[in-house]
Amino acid sequence: MNWKQKKVLVTGAGGFIGSHLTERLVALGADVRAFVRYNSRIDFGMIEMIPEPVVQKIEVVAGDLRDADAIKKAMEDVDVVFHLGSLIAIPYSYVHPLEVVETNVVGTTNVLLAARDQKVEKIVHTSTSEVYGTARYVPIDEKHPLQGQSPYSASKIGADMIAYSFYTSYKLPVGIIRPFNTYGPRQSTRAVIPTIITQALSKKEIRLGSLTPTRDLTFVSDTIDGFIKIAENEKSVGEVINIGSGFEISIGDLAEKIITLSHSKAKIRTETQRIRPIDSEVERLWAECTKARKLLGWQPKIRLDDGLKKTITWISEHLDDYKVGMYTI
Numbered sequence: 001m002n003w004k005q006k007k008v009l010v011t012g013a014g015g016f017i018g019s020h021l022t023e024r025l026v027a028l029g030a031d032v033r034a035f036v037r038y039n040s041r042i043d044f045g046m047i048e049m050i051p052e053p054v055v056q057k058i059e060v061v062a063g064d065l066r067d068a069d070a071i072k073k074a075m076e077d078v079d080v081v082f083h084l085g086s087l088i089a090i091p092y093s094y095v096h097p098l099e100v101v102e103t104n105v106v107g108t109t110n111v112l113l114a115a116r117d118q119k120v121e122k123i124v125h126t127s128t129s130e131v132y133g134t135a136r137y138v139p140i141d142e143k144h145p146l147q148g149q150s151p152y153s154a155s156k157i158g159a160d161m162i163a164y165s166f167y168t169s170y171k172l173p174v175g176i177i178r179p180f181n182t183y184g185p186r187q188s189t190r191a192v193i194p195t196i197i198t199q200a201l202s203k204k205e206i207r208l209g210s211l212t213p214t215r216d217l218t219f220v221s222d223t224i225d226g227f228i229k230i231a232e233n234e235k236s237v238g239e240v241i242n243i244g245s246g247f248e249i250s251i252g253d254l255a256e257k258i259i260t261l262s263h264s265k266a267k268i269r270t271e272t273q274r275i276r277p278i279d280s281e282v283e284r285l286w287a288e289c290t291k292a293r294k295l296l297g298w299q300p301k302i303r304l305d306d307g308l309k310k311t312i313t314w315i316s317e318h319l320d321d322y323k324v325g326m327y328t329i
Contacts, residue, residue, distance in 0.1 A: 001080075001232040004029035009078045011035040011065065011111060012085030012126075013058075014045025016187045017179070020220050021082060021227055023050050026057050028228075035074045035085060038062040046186045065107025068114070075114040080231055081123040083111045083163075086156070089190045090130070090276070091329035093152035104155035105162065112166045112174070120173070124231050125163040127178040127240065128156050129216065129285050138248070139288035142178070142240045149280045160240070167238045175236035177226055180244030180287045184220030184307065185314035189328045193217070193308070196255050197315045198324045200264035207325065209274030211252030216244040216287045219307035222300040229296040236295065244287025245300050261305065262312050274327055 008025055012018040013034030025032045036044050044060050063070030065085050075081065086104045087093070093100040108125070115123045132140050133147025148154030166172040183193040192208070192215070199206040226243035230236040249257075255268050275281075292298040302310075315322070 006079045007031045008080045009033045010082045018084045019046035024224050033059045068110040071110045072114045075118050079121045084126045090150045090152045097151035101155045105158040108159040123174045125176045127160045129180040131157045135284040138286040141288040173237045175230045176240040178242050179223050180216040182223040196258045198322045200262045200266050205269045206266045207271040214248040214250050214284045216285050218245050219302035229298050242287050248286035
């Protein structure tokens with residue numbers, strides 16, 4: 001695919017992964033339109049952390065995924081769509097399940113309808129490893145049962161199924177990327193790695209929830225490679241593709257590793273309010289990525305220790321941007 005000849009829409013461009021994908025697409029020469037959630041502060045999220053010369057090449061459009069008209073206008077003259085926009089925080093979904101469902105399911109339907117009517121060349125829909133729930137077997141391949149253990153994961157299952165139905169019903173050229181736990185620079189303390197790092201760098205205690213669940217962690221540049229390869233490869237149409245490291249680590253062991261790498265002396269403490277409801281906790285995630293390797297030629301390049309060092313360095317340079325220790329839902 002010659003990106004220099006493509007008009008690209010990225011929904012959720014103001015988010016952690018979305019901002020990195022937007023930056024990569026500009027580097028590839030694409031004409032990028034970034035859809036971000038409107039707010040009266042004219043805050044474009046993580047796009048504002050992209051170097052200014054790059055930002056100047058991005059067309060930013062503000063709106064709401066639940067507004068079909070806003071999505072339709074944002075998709076005018078677009079060739080390729082990357083749909084990352086969603087409400088992603090699991091604790092937030094316990095408090096506001098209806099908003100999460102409306103944004104993630106209805107919002108995704110709006111994007112798919114607009115893509116169908118616009119006759120886009122390709123749409124990459126973003127799933128999540130949370131749809132698998134607690135692993136029934138490991139490593140988790142794309143045939144693993146889907147389990148909606150939180151309102152968020154249930155909403156993403158719904159969104160994934162709607163996306164697939166547009167492929168089967170309308171032949172919409174959609175590929176579904178299912179990233180496991182992505183981490184790296186710009187990520188908020190909604191996620192566990194920035195939560196640990198910010199506290200390790202500035203506190204005597206690192207307050208966490210359950211320490212026993214395992215996660216499969218992928219550095220953001222590797223995840224972005226997955227997005228690009230799925231967009232470029234015709235064989236990804238109608239497919240769900242895992243993107244992960246193929247390695248699991250417990251939250252407790254991860255915290256100890258970050259303490260060592262950041263030269264911290266902080267102690268780990270479990271805090272009740274950070275623990276998910278027992279039947280909602282995803283105890284184990286470990287990706288099987290054979291499909292990504294065979295179909296796309298994708299595989300992760302960044303080792304966990306190297307990725308954590310890059311992330312620690314970046315967060316240490318931006319620590320003032322974080323509300324350290326605050327439990328972010």
